Amino acid sequence: xxxxxxxxxxxxxxxxxxxxxxxxxxxxxxxxxxxxxxxxxxxxxxxxxxxxxxxxxxxxxxxxxxxxxxxxxxxxxxxxxxxxxxxxxxxxxxxxxxxxxxxxxxxxxxxxxxxxxxxxxxxxxxxxxxxxxxxxxxxxxxxxxxxxxxxxxxxxxxxxxxxxxxxxxxxxxxxxxxxxxxxxxxxxxxxxxxxxxxxx
Amino acid sequence: xxxxxxxxxxxxxxxxxxxxxxxxxxxxxxxxxxxxxxxxxxxxxxxxxxxxxxxxxxxxxxxxxxxxxxxxxxxxxxxxxxxxxxxxxxxxxxxxxxxxxxxxxxxxxxxxxxxxxxxxxxxxxxxxxxxxxxxxxxxxxxxxxxxxxxxxxxxxxxxxxxxxxxxxxxxxxxxxxxxxxxxxxxxxxxxxxxxxxxxxxxxxxxxxxxxxxxxxxxxxxxxxxxxxxxxxxxxxxxxxxxxxxxxxxxxxxxxxxxxxxxxxxxxxxxxxxxxxxxxxxxxxxxxxxxxxxxxxxxxxxxxxxxxxxxxxxxxxxxxxxxxxxxxxxxxxxxxxxxxxxxxxxxx
Numbered sequence: 001x002x003x004x005x006x007x008x009x010x011x012x013x014x015x016x017x018x019x020x021x022x023x024x025x026x027x028x029x030x031x032x033x034x035x036x037x038x039x040x041x042x043x044x045x046x047x048x049x050x051x052x053x054x055x056x057x058x059x060x061x062x063x064x065x066x067x068x069x070x071x072x073x074x075x076x077x078x079x080x081x082x083x084x085x086x087x088x089x090x091x092x093x094x095x096x097x098x099x100x101x102x103x104x105x106x107x108x109x110x111x112x113x114x115x116x117x118x119x120x121x122x123x124x125x126x127x128x129x130x131x132x133x134x135x136x137x138x139x140x141x142x143x144x145x146x147x148x149x150x151x152x153x154x155x156x157x158x159x160x161x162x163x164x165x166x167x168x169x170x171x172x173x174x175x176x177x178x179x180x181x182x183x184x185x186x187x188x189x190x191x192x193x194x195x196x197x198x199x200x
Numbered sequence: 201x202x203x204x205x206x207x208x209x210x211x212x213x214x215x216x217x218x219x220x221x222x223x224x225x226x227x228x229x230x231x232x233x234x235x236x237x238x239x240x241x242x243x244x245x246x247x248x249x250x251x252x253x254x255x256x257x258x259x260x261x262x263x264x265x266x267x268x269x270x271x272x273x274x275x276x277x278x279x280x281x282x283x284x285x286x287x288x289x290x291x292x293x294x295x296x297x298x299x300x301x302x303x304x305x306x307x308x309x310x311x312x313x314x315x316x317x318x319x320x321x322x323x324x325x326x327x328x329x330x331x332x333x334x335x336x337x338x339x340x341x342x343x344x345x346x347x348x349x350x351x352x353x354x355x356x357x358x359x360x361x362x363x364x365x366x367x368x369x370x371x372x373x374x375x376x377x378x379x380x381x382x383x384x385x386x387x388x389x390x391x392x393x394x395x396x397x398x399x400x401x402x403x404x405x406x407x408x409x410x411x412x413x414x415x416x417x418x419x420x421x422x423x424x425x426x427x428x429x430x431x432x433x434x435x436x437x438x439x440x441x442x443x444x445x446x447x448x449x450x451x452x453x454x455x456x457x458x459x460x461x462x463x464x465x466x467x468x469x470x471x472x473x474x475x476x477x478x479x480x481x482x483x484x485x486x487x488x489x490x491x492x493x494x495x496x497x498x499x500x501x502x503x504x505x506x507x508x509x510x511x512x513x514x515x516x517x518x519x520x521x522x523x524x525x526x527x528x529x530x531x532x533x534x535x536x537x538x539x540x541x542x543x544x545x546x547x
Contacts, residue, residue: 013394143380143438146279164442171395175386182438186445187521 003038003131013172016111018131019103021046027053027101028092029073030114032082034134035106036064042103043071050074053103054092056085058110082110089114093121104130109139109150112177136198141178142166148178154195156184165192202308205264205325211272216432218491222261226487227252228495228543229424229464233504235513237399239408244422244468248544252466255305256420257298257352258483264325266353266375266434273374273435274350279382280437281346283358283370290358290370291345292335293472294479298348323351345370354466354483357381359389359412361476366412368392375434375484377427377463378441378518397512412478417471425465428519428526432461432486451522456529457490460522462502489529495545499533506530 003018019042027049031039036057043049054075059065069076079085102118104111111130118128137151140159147161155168159181166181173180185191208215218226247253252260274280283291299321303312313320317334328351332339340347349356349372358370365388373381384392389409390400399405415421429436430448451459463486470479493499506514507527514520540546 141383143383144440144442146382169395171383172391173383173387174391176383180380180383180438183442183445186442187448189442189446 003133013170014112014115014130014174016130016132019105019129021049022101022129024048024052025099025101026097027103028089028096029053029055029103029105030089030110031056031104032058032106032110032134033060033062034064035104035110035131036062036068038105038131038133039103040064040067040071056089056092058082058085058106082113086117090117090121093118093123096121096123100127102128104128106133107135107137108132109137109177112139112174116174116177138168138198139178140166140168140181141173141176142181144183148176149181152181153198155198156192156195157181168198203259203261203263203325206261208262208265210265210269210432210434214431214433216262216265216486218487219261223487223491223494224545225251225260226492227424227464227466227485228492228498228501229426230501230505231541231543233501233539234508235505236510237402237404239404239411240423241408241411241421242423244420244470251544252483252485253422256301256468256470257305257481258466259302259306259309259325259353263353267326267350269434270350270372270374277439280374280439281349281372282381282385283343283345284386287345287358287360287370287475287477288337288343290360290472290475290477290479291343291348293474293477294356294358295344295348296334297470297472297479298352302352326351346372352481354481357480357482358472359478359480361413361478364413365389366409366478374437376437376482377429377465377484378436378438380438382439395516397516398510412469415469415471415478417473420468420470422466422468425467427463427517428522429461429463429486430459430522432488434484434486436463448518448521451525453525453528456522456525457493458488460489460526460529461486462489462492489526493530493533496533497539497546499530500535500537501539503527503530503534 019038021042029039050071050073053073055073056077056079057065057068058079058081065078102123104114115128137153140149140152142159142162144164145162147159149160156165159166165184167184169180169182171180208217210216252258299312302310309324311322319334320331322329337343355373355375356371357368359366360369367388368384371381390405393405430451433444436444463484466483468481472479514523
């Protein structure tokens with residue numbers, strides 16, 4: 001699956017410039033699903049990368065794990081979910097040296113959350129590469145109850161916390177790593193437009 | 201000057217009202233018969249006597265009731281007031297600015313006595329008499345920004361300045377026109393304006409940012425912004441949209457004059473001395489259409505502005521659904537006569 005081409009979008013949405021090799025420097029890599037393929041393509045362009053790179057991969061049903069494991073990374077860890085691997089990722093960030101690069105590949109939710117963590121840990125934005133691969137699902141914050149609903153693929157959708165029907169507002173917060181969900185039938189309770197699939 | 205403070209509400213029974221004097225001094229935002237976005241900045245260096253531009257922080261008949269409404273909103277949703285940890289110094293800057301200005305401009309209402317860092321603040325309308333140590337947060341019941349903005353009308357955002365941009369990193373926001381501090385906190389100037397249509401393409405935000413980055417201490421600026429709100433509600437937040445949204449659909453030709461309000465924001469910008477941040481107060485004024493048309497120039501002009509406004513703007517400002525009702529009502533007060541330049545009533 002190739003890197004996602006987004007339609008020209010809103011100003012608050014982050015831009016993912018893709019992964020570019022930075023050579024034999026210490027690196028952390030975090031990918032989910034089809035993002036694994038982006039890591040494989042990256043190290044193909046520069047074989048000096050893996051020896052210095054610690055990799056966390058969340059397969060989510062994708063089969064890139066075996067190949068990744070065989071590439072001679074400084075370490076390779078396969079995780080069940082982002083939530084489960086967060087403590088490990090935080091520790092790696094905390095121990096990372098000044099010249100460490102971070103490569104992120106996969107869904108917007110993963111990239112957004114991992115970027116917040118990295119910035120929080122003191123990493124500079126210019127040390128982070130990100131490439132979007134896979135599902136166009138959005139991570140949404142309900143503006144009413146503040147709950148996060150993961151993997152939203154339709155507009156409108158139902159808040160998984162308070163149950164309101166929310167529309168997807170084209171407004172993105174780096175801090176929450178989420179788009180904003182706003183009640184779709186606030187003015188006319190019960191009148192909910194048909195669901196449409198989110199297309200980039 | 202003595203101000204008679206109204207006993208009134210901004211929710212439930214909506215007993216909010218403007219006195220004849222409050223109508224005359226209303227900050228009508230249109231200086232001509234049409235409207236398009238502009239970087240409409242001017243120095244905030246006083247203005248016509250009795251107008252909301254005269255003092256740095258306008259105090260009017262709604263002060264006490266507005267502070268009561270803020271308290272209700274904060275009790276229901278404490279996230280309306282947030283400050284990222286590095287913004288505390290800017291909060292003290294803001295506290296100092298507001299206390300100094302109010303004590304100088306309204307000595308009969310507010311007093312500030314300073315002995316080094318030992319300060320004594322008296323707020324007579326709210327019955328506050330408080331001694332505290334400047335820059336020592338343990339001597340205040342809230343953080344410095346929250347403490348002073350519970351005593352000042354309007355919303356407040358504190359902007360950090362770095363990397364050639366402004367970052368909204370603290371705020372007290374309980375009377376907003378449909379934006380969420382909790383969602384926008386931490387964003388830069390372009391990010392938090394992302395949902396605004398047209399203005400990005402027009403280069404408005406690039407020019408506005410350049411202007412704001414250059415604001416100097418002691419030389420604040422101001423501009424007016426506007427929208428429309430059904431019922432005199434301060435808390436038109438996205439957080440509570442599902443609660444106030446249905447009210448938008450209750451307008452009829454019979455009640456539009458009474459229930460439809462023009463909502464005007466007097467936005468001001470002050471450079472802060474210690475933090476080098478910007479204070480961005482957003483003061484909200486509400487006037488019903490039936491009160492507004494008592495000034496003939498305003499009735500004529502508002503009719504023309506609303507009638508000729510691009511659809512996208514009416515949509516963004518959230519009154520597209522009621523636009524025709526508003527136009528039909530205002531048309532009765534537009535006799536087609538020319539209007540004088542500027543925002544103030546004639547004579």
